[in-house]
Amino acid sequence: MKQINVFDTHHQLLLSHRLKLSSITLLACYPLFLIADISLYRSLDNPNYVIPLALVHLIGMLMSACYLLFFKSVHSRFLSVSYIGLYIAQGAFSSFNSFQQEGNMYAYLIILLACASLLPIQPVIYALLAGIAHIMLLGGLFYFHPGAVSLIMLINFTGGLVVSVVINLSFYHYLRKDYSSQVQLEEEKRNFKSLFFANPQPVVLICLDSENIILYNKQAGHFFGINPQTVSSFSLNSFFPDKKEQEALLGKLKNEVKIENYITHNLVHHANWMMLNFELLSYNKKDALLISVTDVTSFKRIEKELQEHASRDVLTGVFNRRAGIQFIEDLLQQGKDPFCLCFVDVNNLKRVNDEHGHNEGDQLIQLIASTITLTLTEDEYLFRHGGDEFIILLPQTVRQQAEEFLVKLHEKLTRLNDSKIKVYPIAASFGIHDYAPGSTLTVTEMIEIADQEMYKSKQQLKEAQFQ
Incomplete structure (x- = not known):
């Protein structure tokens, strides 16, 4: 009525x-x-x-x-x-x-x-x-x-x-x-606005023609730093400055109308990660894009910690074998720069375990790992291959540079022995494989070559000690 x-x-x-x-x-x-x-x-x-x-x-x-x-x-x-x-x-x-x-x-x-x-x-x-x-x-x-x-x-x-x-x-x-x-x-429209502004998550509505923000709620203002004075400077490009990514997203939306759980970096405040949900709708007879935002920074931090934990060796804290193999495969996939693998084997670990106990043997492994880590730069990696074996990955490195690196490492081990930090000698054997772009060797084959070279080095050391 x-x-x-x-x-x-x-x-x-x-x-x-x-x-x-x-x-x-x-x-x-x-x-x-x-x-x-x-x-x-x-x-x-x-x-x-x-x-x-x-x-x-x-x-x-x-x-x-x-x-x-x-x-x-x-x-x-x-x-x-x-x-x-x-x-x-x-x-x-x-x-x-x-x-x-x-x-x-x-x-x-x-x-x-x-x-x-x-x-x-x-x-x-x-x-x-x-x-x-x-x-x-x-x-x-x-x-x-x-x-x-x-x-x-x-x-x-x-x-x-x-x-x-x-x-x-x-x-x-x-x-x-x-x-x-x-x-x-x-x-x-009134119901939409009521739900829009009452939403506890940051929500923005963007006009697809002008790519400018039509509406934003209080939470979006706090999250992105939007206010009446700065709203005109925000647009769809604020979320996706990469035009290709933006066009791909809009093309997918035309077919699916809605996209959920899209994870991206918060481009306004780079410390944050956000999960976006998109939906195409009509507002005031114009095509508009509704974007709801969930701050997933804490989840990404936990995820990173879990990934870090899953990729680390428990005893030494260096990367484990799975992570190390992945690093090498990534370099092989790029295939444009040379790199070197240094196979490391801790010497006399069995004797240390037999004479001083396995706890002391673990300390020897940790000491070797920490000494190598202190010798590495930010772009170089060390991972535990298993037992008393490690592999050093030196990107953009040729054999001569790898040999110079091992000389520095040997000098550090010598200084440790001179300091009498342990009652037994601290030593390791090394083998190098240098990768050249265009090589067809697999990761397993390259590690096997470096292992064989390490074995030869160890045999030469034993013969020298015997003589």
């Missing part, structure tokens, strides 16, 4: 507005009509036709002027209905006058069709006004010209009335349906 009352108010305002425009148009045209009337009066021998026609135009001009003068102060519904009824009656009288001179009633039909299509009158009221005018017109014709109205003419004019009623009914129902759709759209 409330929506019906609101529609009636909206309908009356629309009707008054269109009547106002029609009245202004008619007032501008009536002087032309009067000039035409004067010309007709001079050219026709029958003043009984021209004088009523001029009178009709003068009365119409007076009605239009009165409506414009009083439509704000008089009850608008009564004034509008009376005004329309008088104009339909005026059209009927004008057609009656034309029928006497020319035998047609076009003015009446034109006014009926104009009122039905241009003025949103309630169908019942329109049918009542048009029906009364139609009965008066036909009654006048039958009374003053009983033999001039044929059955076909009667059917045609009555059919015109019926057509105008159908047109009025169609337009009125369309208007009502359109208004209901607008009300529903506004209600959905």
